[in-house]
Amino acid sequence: MSFLQIQHASKSFGAGAKRHTVLRDINLSVEKGEFVAIVGYSGAGKTTLINMLAGLNRPDSGSVTLNGAEITEPGPDRGVIFQNYSLLPWMTVYENIYLAVDQIFPNWTTERKKTETERNIALVNLTKAHDKKPGELSGGMRQRVSVARALAMDPQVLLMDEPLGALDALTRGVLQSEIEQIWEKNKKTVVLITNDVDEGILLADRIIPLSAGPEATLGPAVKVDIERPRDRKALNHDPRFKDIKLKVLDFLLGAGARKKTTLTRNLVLPDIEPEDITHQPVNWSINSQPKRRKEVQETKIEI
Amino acid sequence: MKKQPLFPYDWIVLPIIGATVILILWMLLSATVAADLPTPGKTWQDSKLYILDPFADRGEQDKGIMTLLGLSLITVAKGYVLALLVGVPLGFMLGLSDAFAKTFDPIFQILRPVSPLAWLPLGIILFFKTGEANSWGALFTIALCAMWPTVLNTAVGVRAIPQDYLNVARVLKLSKWKTLWKILVPATLPYMFTGFRLSLGIAWLVIVAAEMLTGTAGVGGFLWAEYNAGNNARIILCILAIGLVGFVLDKIMGFVEAQFKTA
Numbered sequence: 001m002s003f004l005q006i007q008h009a010s011k012s013f014g015a016g017a018k019r020h021t022v023l024r025d026i027n028l029s030v031e032k033g034e035f036v037a038i039v040g041y042s043g044a045g046k047t048t049l050i051n052m053l054a055g056l057n058r059p060d061s062g063s064v065t066l067n068g069a070e071i072t073e074p075g076p077d078r079g080v081i082f083q084n085y086s087l088l089p090w091m092t093v094y095e096n097i098y099l100a101v102d103q104i105f106p107n108w109t110t111e112r113k114k115t116e117t118e119r120n121i122a123l124v125n126l127t128k129a130h131d132k133k134p135g136e137l138s139g140g141m142r143q144r145v146s147v148a149r150a151l152a153m154d155p156q157v158l159l160m161d162e163p164l165g166a167l168d169a170l171t172r173g174v175l176q177s178e179i180e181q182i183w184e185k186n187k188k189t190v191v192l193i194t195n196d197v198d199e200g201i202l203l204a205d206r207i208i209p210l211s212a213g214p215e216a217t218l219g220p221a222v223k224v225d226i227e228r229p230r231d232r233k234a235l236n237h238d239p240r241f242k243d244i245k246l247k248v249l250d251f252l253l254g255a256g257a258r259k260k261t262t263l264t265r266n267l268v269l270p271d272i273e274p275e276d277i278t279h280q281p282v283n284w285s286i287n288s289q290p291k292r293r294k295e296v297q298e299t300k301i302e303i
Numbered sequence: 304m305k306k307q308p309l310f311p312y313d314w315i316v317l318p319i320i321g322a323t324v325i326l327i328l329w330m331l332l333s334a335t336v337a338a339d340l341p342t343p344g345k346t347w348q349d350s351k352l353y354i355l356d357p358f359a360d361r362g363e364q365d366k367g368i369m370t371l372l373g374l375s376l377i378t379v380a381k382g383y384v385l386a387l388l389v390g391v392p393l394g395f396m397l398g399l400s401d402a403f404a405k406t407f408d409p410i411f412q413i414l415r416p417v418s419p420l421a422w423l424p425l426g427i428i429l430f431f432k433t434g435e436a437n438s439w440g441a442l443f444t445i446a447l448c449a450m451w452p453t454v455l456n457t458a459v460g461v462r463a464i465p466q467d468y469l470n471v472a473r474v475l476k477l478s479k480w481k482t483l484w485k486i487l488v489p490a491t492l493p494y495m496f497t498g499f500r501l502s503l504g505i506a507w508l509v510i511v512a513a514e515m516l517t518g519t520a521g522v523g524g525f526l527w528a529e530y531n532a533g534n535n536a537r538i539i540l541c542i543l544a545i546g547l548v549g550f551v552l553d554k555i556m557g558f559v560e561a562q563f564k565t566a
Contacts, residue, residue: 056470074473086467090489099485103475153475 001068002029003189004053004157009062011048022048024215026062028208030157035183035190037200038218039248040210046193047083049210050161053191054080066157076104079150081160085142087134093145094130097121100152120152123182140171144178151182160192164199173232176202184228197248201241202230209251219251267297341536349536364520364528368544375510375521376548378438382445383506387499390450394457394498395487404458415451419444419509423516441513448509452501460494461487492563500556507549 006028012021022045030036040046051057052064055074064071066078074080087096098117105113121127124144134142143163150158163179164172180203183190194200200207201224209219222244226235235241271294308314326343333340341349350368353359357369366374396403397411426440426447433439468490472482514523526541 054474056473074470074476076474076476078474080470080474082467082470084467086471088468088471088486088489090492100475103477103481 001065003032003034003067004028004030004191005063005065006052006059007063007065009052009059009064011045011052011057011059021215022213023052023059024217026052026059026218028218030189030191032189033187035192035203035205037192037194037204037207038210039194039197039200039207039252040216041212041252042195044210044213044216046195046210047161050080050159050191050193053157053159054078056080076153077156079153079155079158081143081146081150081158081163083162083165085134085139085146087142087145087149089134092131092133093121093126093137094118096134096145097149097152100149104153116152120148123151124148124178138171139167140175143167143175147179147182151186155188157189157191160190162193162195165195172199177232179203180229197245197252200224200248201226201244202232202235207244207248209248211251211255219255222247265299267299269295269297339535341539346536346539349534350540353537353540364525366520366525368522368540371520371522371525372544372548374519375514375523378441378514378519378521379445379503379506379510382442382509383449383503385442385446386450386502386506387453389446390453390498390502391457391495393450394454394495395461395491397454397458398461398491399487411451411454414447415455417448419448419512420516422447423513427517437517437519441510441517441519444513445506445509449502449506452505453495453498456494456498456501457491460491460498463494464490493560496556496560496563500553500560503552503556504549507545507552511545 006026009023009026010021011023012019014020026049028036028038038046038049048057052059053071055064055071055078058064058072071078088099091099094117097120098113101108101113101117101120105116108116118127121130124147126141126144126148129137129141129145134145137145143166147163160179164175167175176199183203190204192200192203197207204224206221206223208221210216211219224244226238226240226244310316329340330342333342353368357367359367360370397408398404422444423440426443427436428440429443430436430439464487468486469482472486477485510521511523511526513519514521515527518524518527522541522545526538526545529535529537529541
């Protein structure tokens, strides 16, 4: 049995006619120390998948296990890095991270908790922003705080939900390198959710595409057998990189692409009495009939 | 962002012009149609004893204006603190528990619009045995009427807490107590202060009405006494003093509120 495992998990939301299945028959196994990236469309259910691993919601059927034990609720053994950082705006960087340390290691001395908090701040290069509040930080810095907070919990698994999704391309690149360095240092098990195939290849040991919703499911995993540390520039010319990217995109654009649905829409054109401006005055009475009666046009739209 | 001034010192020049316009209107009114309305000059003549010796204490209702305002403010402060002590926990319960909200929200909505003038007699009856029914009744009325904005704003604030913050609490497995103090209270604070500010405004409105009806010493009681004595000028003095204090209180609360606005 794998370290972190999802078996035949499905998840639906809503009730009655509005009920829709977001995830269907998800199977995933992650080994200890492995870095797995899940790549998929926006709105496919990626966040639902990570919330299932975090224990923030439960699958309708199937099972999610860590170390063989069923995940039923959130816990500090799984550090979550949220898409929108989820920092507490009334606390400084230090206080945000200290809250986590204080909570996870209640038996430590205050001195040790402080040192551990400082160490994690230094790890993400934020020592200068130590006493700043999240509102005073840029998006990239906020996400670093979020990473530091998750690391400070010393979790068995790090769950990252599109951690760099809201950042510009350059900041994204810098943080990708930092995440890789941090992972190299402590070799934690990581599940990264992203919509960027390149990001997945740069960071992960294995990439798994998630098909487009509704009823999204995981496609065949693609192993990234490129030695680390990976150089972003050199990577672009590496034939293995192109090969992996092609395999992932093949699934995402082929079998896993969005199922097309057609939608019929009625366009109702109104009654019209065109005015003839060449003949003055216009004769209009209560009995005049529209020259063109209303009509209904039917259009089909493919989405 | 600060707006561009219309001209230098417009923030002081324009309000003075506004006040002057009102003063002229007042003079015109008392000179023409409203003969019983004292002119600004007469108002000053009749009131200056109270303004120039603001801390005098000449009798039950006959005190300097600052002493009168002070007495009213003390009563307001007591009632207001009582309103917050009851209102905040009530607001939290309304916001946190659907069952509690469904049970009590309708009755709260019915009690909320009831005028202080309606509560006051009930308050006096309730505290009749204490021997100080008037002051306890006033306190009861202030607390009851001033409580609602705090209750409702706190409840709205609790409901508006982003799911993200609660997720943080769940992932860290914070205890109920720690979630309350580390997450719920700080996240609700800006809403709570909006409620506090509105509550203070209401408390100040209620005190005047309460003092007028009970005849307790204070600026409202003084106003009523002067009305009965036919000193119309001093009624205007009271109105101006009450308005000025209300304005200052609101400014103070606005300043405190701004300190708690988080990003």
